[in-house]
Amino acid sequence: MRMTRPTRIATAALAFCAASASVAVAADRHNGTWAVELVTDSGVCSARYSYTVAIRDGEVRPVSASAGARVSGRVAADGTVGITVAGSGGSGSGTGRLDGARGSGTWSASSLCAGRWTARRGTTRTAEAE
Template sequence: MLKSSIAALVLCAALPASLQPAAAEGRSFNGTWSVQLVTESGLCDSRYSVALAITDGDVRVASAGEGGATVSGRIGPDGNVGLTVRRGSASGAASGRLQANSGAGTWSVSALCSGRWTAQRRTARVAQAD
């Protein structure tokens, strides 16, 4: 049970976001993004993938089947990433930077595990949640 909760958090921990308000500024990042996570230390599985949707700076998981995690944060106008992900009592964080069609950064889930993430834009349109 703990391992599946950690896996759901890690899948969502790469969600790009920033603490700065961004309405029109985040539009350059609109679309569906494929995010790959690699664990570098801790108890998590070695690799995870997740599809994310960005709309006007807001970030959400593109598929409703990603374990019920909640995400807070936004994309900054310069592409800076900084977010918090929660699922149950566990929480995770991610930071880094997005560019026009790619991005990279680091993530951690409490003291349990940490690693790096990379992202590639798949479409400029935002996918609807299932």
């Protein structure tokens, strides 16, 4: 059976819409507030840094950060993370993956130091009146 040109266009448009919807749903599953901790394993950096970030539609934004650091990054639909942290003392980057309510990866700040990071999704609790 041969498809007409309008049928092929409609079929392609439906396939594109379905694919776009599944990517949007996959990206949304990482949305929320995450507590992130960076631990220095080698180098001259401080031993530990803590951040709270919000993820919305794959974009990482800071909620709070140690010493006024700027945090930015992206989370892919599959949970792959790329993040950059910049502050008065320099900058660093990290990679890793989020899976469910947890995440982990590695980071480095030039040749000065390197380490690992962990993240956990924050919980939202709603108070109930009795």
